[in-house]
Amino acid sequence: MYVVHTALTKTSRMSKKILEVKNLTMDFGGVRALGGVDLDVKGGEIVALIGPNGAGKTTFFNCVTGIYYPTKGDILLHTPGRQKPKSLKGLKPNQVTVAGLARTFQNIRLFSQMTVLENVMIGRHCRTKAFIFGALFRTKSTRQEEKEIIDYSYSILEKVGLADLANEYSKNLPYGAQRRLEIARALATDPLLLLLDEPAAGMNPQETNELVTLIQNISSGGQSILLIEHDMKLVMTLSERIFVMDYGRKIAQGTPDEIRNNQEVIKAYLGEELDA
């Protein structure tokens, strides 16, 4: 028996906001990378953040996950069962993860000298607590915890289809599998919201299809997801709502259909029409 992923069911979380980003502004010296961006993610939803290159999407991610300290604005996380939302502004990256936001990286950042299973076990680190003395004397509680970590991590690997490769070094995995392992590692931290930074970058069509199925599977368990992506087919298939950014500002938001016909968005991607 494996521990089943403890996310709430889709209906119970639905339509309640879990992440609220208000007026997020980030200046690098005189350059304004983000100018007052508002964004929200509701429970169980898949939200996409798109925009041309250099629009500020990754900067947005880095502000939310604590890698950058935003100049202005606030980031609020609504934890279920708590009255007041928690502000993530000014927290360190590891504290943000503990609070319930887990991310993947645009350029894969796996622990290459560790096995696949160990990579996922690292994700369990912030939800467990064995320490020096536990490690040295292997007390009963430590052994119990260690077993839980292994079982839980393995169950996540099964979910993303990497269970057969559990003892392989992560550097030996094919590209698509490495991407999936990054997602598995983030899932292991039991996040309220999963942030995916260009999960399909560099994938071939078949790998992208597998990724779409995987994200749909994860989402069907009630997991809220915010993703940055350039692959429009993937974005339109998966996301329930889309936010569009350009030059550090939000220029549109809405359902895939609304975005597809939005003049501002078309302008941002294709440029303005010339009057003859």
Next chain:
Amino acid sequence: MLTELRKSLIASIWFAFLTFPIMVIKVNSIEKTIQWRWMNVVYVMVGIFFLSMAFRFLLKQKEMRAGKEESGTEIKLSPIHQLINHPTYRVVFGAALLLFAVVYPFVFSTYQINIMTTALMYVVLGLGLNIVVGLAGLLDLGYVAFYAVGAYSYALLNHHFGLGFWAVLPIGGVLAAIFGILLGIPVLRLRGDYLAIVTLGFGEIIRLVLENWGEFSKGPSGISNIPRPGLFGIELSLNDAITYTYYLMVIFVVVTIFFVNRLQDSRLGRAWIALREDEIACQAMGIDKMKTKLIAFSLGAFWAGIIGVMFAAKTTFINPASFTFLESAMILSIVVLGGMGSIVGVILGALILILLPEYLRELSEYRMLAFGAALVAMMVFRPQGLISNVRRTYSINKDE
């Protein structure tokens, strides 16, 4: 093949030219004559030619092996890995080693016991530094400072307050760990080369303070008459005391291996390795960078402190000259040469690096030359160390 021969020939001519002043010309300053030893040119050229050929041949072989590993999907474990990972062989192998360690003093002379005790001390130092450098990936060039803290805490506490070996052993370790934390808090924000430079400076500071603060540490003249480890107050003869110290070290080594092995496979050990691999990803997984680094640093320092106490008790005399940068470099070479993060590798590295110069004494002044050549050859042919670390695999029982 012909180009290889030509390259070796060029190398041999080049070497003959380079060594010409020292190998051929011999000035007799009393009779004011010059002796020309032309035969030496021939020896050097022939010797270098064959060495160079051997070197090229081994390099070629290494490349071929690397090519094979790339193409094949299954990477085979080396025989030594199979040996240490096999459950029963591992126990047998360990027991045999332990038996050898136990009978060692009955077979060999006091001199041999003494150098083996020193080698075992470096095994523990290497394993301690292995936590910092091998697992957590923090390049620490001032490790000897913590060793000095341990040694001086025993010498001074004994000198002023008459505390015994066993009382100071934990105190020395804890003091060194505290120094580790004190140094770590400001310094661990730095990475890689910068961290190496600052720790190098710290090591030198400790040594210079000990050298110049005469009232505190008695300066360069050092502290003598430090008691050897006690055994329930029994008076031991010198030979017995040396044997007793040797057995103590064997116990220390066994305990250290036991604990380091457990640390390596624990939640903490995994966090260290993750930190070594990728700091940003590690933080994004919710691991507190500072805390994890500090623990690695202070645990490493703790072991150095303990061995420092042991060192003071073994030699019964310490002065700052025992804690130079050369010691740090030696311990670091043990870790790198043995194989970063690998316990068996570090043990082997320590034994080779400490015992080899002792046994090479017959080569007298050439022994450091041979030692250096061995290190260079090592880095060319096995950059990952003698025995590289292999991560633990887990078997998952599906029927639970």
